[in-house]
Amino acid sequence: MTEPGTLSHGTSGALHISVDAEKYRIEAEDARNLLFYGRVIPICEDRSRMTPGGILASETAIEGHAAVNASGKAVMLHTRVGSYIIPLVSLQRVARGEPISAPLFPLIPGVTG
Template sequence: MAPGTLACTTAGGLIILVEAERHRIAPEDVKALIFAGRPAPVTRERVRRRDGVVTGEVTIEGHAAVNPAGRAVVIHLRAGCWIVPLVSLRRVARGEAASAPLFPLAPENDWQNGRSLSTEGARWAYE
């Protein structure tokens, strides 16, 4: 999983660039995430051109939520999970920073690769 980038829109929303895909968090959802700690939907626009007709749709691809310690925001998408410090997210949302890095999170239980962070799963994977 590759690292991503968090950037600000002119309207005050956030753009999440991960693995050549562009996702968005709406400005009102960014405010609710920062000030109230409410999870925010992460959306993606898809534009299709067929026979000269342009159609588009907006889908919810995941969500962003403040972690239980309150010091970082975890972004859950279909492609995986990323984390960004809350301080960095606030600076980008306020326009003080142009962008911030997103750090990939390793899944807690990676059963597809035969690895696990729990002792029971690790014993099973190496037997």
């Protein structure tokens, strides 16, 4: 079973998702597209690595997606490590920076909400 996660407000309006040791990000523009237009958006993971010259290089990879569920009352987040759900109102509040974070609830396998 997947572990619970946390959604938190980040700099420049980005949203951060933390599940175990995995760290993901939703860009501010993507969050707006989800919240205002109901679009499916990418969930990205930052990957840092050392180049042969000893320089820290960062690359971004799409590792999942987020979408408003059919009822319009929750957001489902699907990542490599599992699927989660958060009430839409909680995501909106975190996106505004009202609470610093909110819990993500694991989705039961086979239940798509």
